[in-house]
Amino acid sequence: MRKGEIDIITLGCSKNLVDAERLMRQLELAGYRCVHDSAAPRGEIAIINTCGFIGDAKEESIEVILQFAERKTKGKLRKLYVMGCLSQRYRDELPTEIPEVDKWFGKFDYLGIVEEVGRLGDKAIGRLGADYERSLTTPKHYAYLKIAEGCNRYCSYCAIPLITGKFTSRPMEEILEEVRWLVSEGVKEFNVIAQDLSSYGLDLYGGHRLAELVDEMAQIEGVEWIRLHYTYPTDFPYDLLPVMAKHKNVCKYMDIALQHCSDNMLKKMHRHITREEQDAVIRRIRAEVPGICIRTTLLVGHPGETEEDFNELCEWVKEMKFERLGAFAYSEEEGTFAAKHYTDDIPQEEKERRVDTIMAIQQSISSELLSQMVGTEQRVMIDREEEEYYIGRTQYDSPEVDCEVLIEKEGNEAMRRQGDEAMGELKIGEFYNVTIIKSEDFDLYATL
Numbered sequence: 245m246r247k248g249e250i251d252i253i254t255l256g257c258s259k260n261l262v263d264a265e266r267l268m269r270q271l272e273l274a275g276y277r278c279v280h281d282s283a284a285p286r287g288e289i290a291i292i293n294t295c296g297f298i299g300d301a302k303e304e305s306i307e308v309i310l311q312f313a314e315r316k317t318k319g320k321l322r323k324l325y326v327m328g329c330l331s332q333r334y335r336d337e338l339p340t341e342i343p344e345v346d347k348w349f350g351k352f353d354y355l356g357i358v359e360e361v362g363r364l365g366d367k368a369i370g371r372l373g374a375d376y377e378r379s380l381t382t383p384k385h386y387a388y389l390k391i392a393e394g395c396n397r398y399c400s401y402c403a404i405p406l407i408t409g410k411f412t413s414r415p416m417e418e419i420l421e422e423v424r425w426l427v428s429e430g431v432k433e434f435n436v437i438a439q440d441l442s443s444y445g446l447d448l449y450g451g452h453r454l455a456e457l458v459d460e461m462a463q464i465e466g467v468e469w470i471r472l473h474y475t476y477p478t479d480f481p482y483d484l485l486p487v488m489a490k491h492k493n494v495c496k497y498m499d500i501a502l503q504h505c506s507d508n509m510l511k512k513m514h515r516h517i518t519r520e521e522q523d524a525v526i527r528r529i530r531a532e533v534p535g536i537c538i539r540t541t542l543l544v545g546h547p548g549e550t551e552e553d554f555n556e557l558c559e560w561v562k563e564m565k566f567e568r569l570g571a572f573a574y575s576e577e578e579g580t581f582a583a584k585h586y587t588d589d590i591p592q593e594e595k596e597r598r599v600d601t602i603m604a605i606q607q608s609i610s611s612e613l614l615s616q617m618v619g620t621e622q623r624v625m626i627d628r629e630e631e632e633y634y635i636g637r638t639q640y641d642s643p644e645v646d647c648e649v650l651i652e653k654e655g656n657e658a659m660r661r662q663g664d665e666a667m668g669e670l671k672i673g674e675f676y677n678v679t680i681i682k683s684e685d686f687d688l689y690a691t692l
Contacts, residue, residue, distance in 0.1 A: 245320055249277045249287035250361070253312075254381070255305050256295025258388040258437055258473075260328055263354055264293045265378035267327075270358045273373050280381045288322040289364075290315070291357060294330035296407055298575040305330045306342075313344035323364065327354040329407045351408055352393075376422035383627060385673030386433035386469075386643060387426050391419055391457065395439040397476060399503070400514045400586070401546055403577040404439055411440060413448040416457050420464070427466035432673065433625065434461065435471045435642060442476040452481040462491040468675065469625070471642055473499040477525045478517045485532035495639040496536040498529060503543045505560040506553040513546060514581060519560075526564065537640035539568035542602060545595030546574045547586035554598055558605060565609050568646055571602040607685050614647065614683040624649050624678050624690065626670050634670045636678075638688075649688045651678060 250271055254264040268278040279287060290312045294305035305328075315321040323346045331338065332350035339348055349357055380387055394408040423434060436458070438444065445453025461470055470493060472484075477500060488494045504510055505519050530536060542561075544554065561569065573595035576588045624636035627643065633650040641647045651670065670676060670692075678690035 245288040245322065246286050247288050248275070249279060250289040250291060251282055251285040251287040252278055252280050252291045252293065253285075253308060254281060254293040255308065256293070256297065256301060256329065258435070259390055259439070260293055260295060261381060262378065262388050262390045262437075263328070263351075265381055266375070267291070267354055267357060268379040268381075269373060269377045270355060271361065272379055274358060274362065276361065278379065285312070285315070289325070289361065290321055290323075291325045291327060293354075294326060294328035296328070296330035296333045297403065298577065300575070302330055309342055309345065313342055316344050323361075325349060325357050325360065327351075327357065333403070333407050374421075374425070376418065377425065380429070380431070382643070383673065384430045385625065386435065387431045389419070389423065389426075389434045389436050390414075390438060391436060391441070392438035392444055396443065397440060397478075397516075398514060398581070400512060400582040401543065401574060401577065401580055403580055406579050408439065411443050411447055413444050413446070413453075415448065416445075416453060416460070419457065420460055423461055423464055423467065427464060430673070432466065432468040433471070434467060434469065435473060437473045439474060440476045441472055441474055442478075442480055452483065454481050455483040455487045458484065458494060459487045459491070462487070462493050468493055469495050469639060471495040471497050471639075473642065475500045477502060477522050478515065480525050482528065482532075485529060488533045488536070496533055497539070497640055497642070498533075498536055499539040499642070500525075500529075502540045504546075504553070504557060506556045509546060509549055509553050509557075512548045512586070513543070523564075537567040539642070539646070540566050540570075542569065542571045543574055544571060544598040544602060545590045547582055547588055547590070549590065558601065561602060561605050562609070565613065566606070567610075567613055567640065569602075569606045569609075570645075571599045571606075573599050610647075611683070611685045614686070614688060617680045617688060618683055620680050622649070622678055622680060622690070623675055624651075625675050626651075626672050628672060629670075636676070647686050647688060649678065649680075649690050651690050651692065
């Protein structure tokens, strides 16, 4: 083990990642070296940031904790701490089941780890730097920007409100200060996240304030891209749409989790919306922000989903032609309305078949939509370099989950040798104009 080095492992969503980055910043300011998601951990301290959203995520979190507990038992680790959603949710049970963990921290008290680590060196460590300061684990040109915690929606299947509590907006001034600080650190792209962006401001200001926040962000010098994740269709803040249409640096991209379309399932899921109302939201978004890319997520296999419901969902996906779409199978989560009042009576095999069916439909839609981009010019940010290609994204693609644009190196080098220096080596984190020359089901190929 390496003295003064801390391994931090983050599981789950980008909201968890932001918490890990904040913790890393405080520990590094205190003099420790933090290594994030190392393939070969060797620090004297390990911190596991857990996910507790669905069964598979909880199982993964437990497995990782047990792996590090074994390292501690073998004398390869001095201290083991656990934080995050799983720790928050099962804080009473887990210490008994895994006694090797030195201390458990929840979703909101994780910065107490800084004080705990300080005690190991017999020195008190207080909060260092601003609360929002972070050590980015993403490439330095983009970051996730968390603007709220919690959720008030209480969908039948979802345990998030049980873990994170009521929806709580961050003050706008604090968020804008964080944006300015991140710009000073080299960040150009801001992926705005919350469990429910649509509700931003309701608790703090008594009304929707997402549009105002995005408008203020867009005017900060150095902010090149703003992308919105996880809006909610019910009570959608329509004043956001003119802001998106007005600013060139607000990506024409909307991540809005719709989950289903049949009125039967929307009611069972406690989505507080009908298919007609939901379709109207999508039509209005597309009308007021022409060319927008809509990403959504669907849930199949929820208790009570009949073949008729599922067939309606399939036909709806074909009709709506969402630019980006993911699907997942229902997982019963203790404490939720569905777990208490419904019977999880759809076999796992059938749930997975329904996921595969939806994704096969989406593959065809994605292939069709991407083929329409061939021949168009797009502004692309370069994320990384591989052996044969530079890998970038358009404004319609979020990091890690959406399409990528592959720019062949050999063609650029050949053009450089012909005297066009602009076609030579590309820089990570920079923007380039490219022409799309080929499409596949989920990726694009381009030349400068």
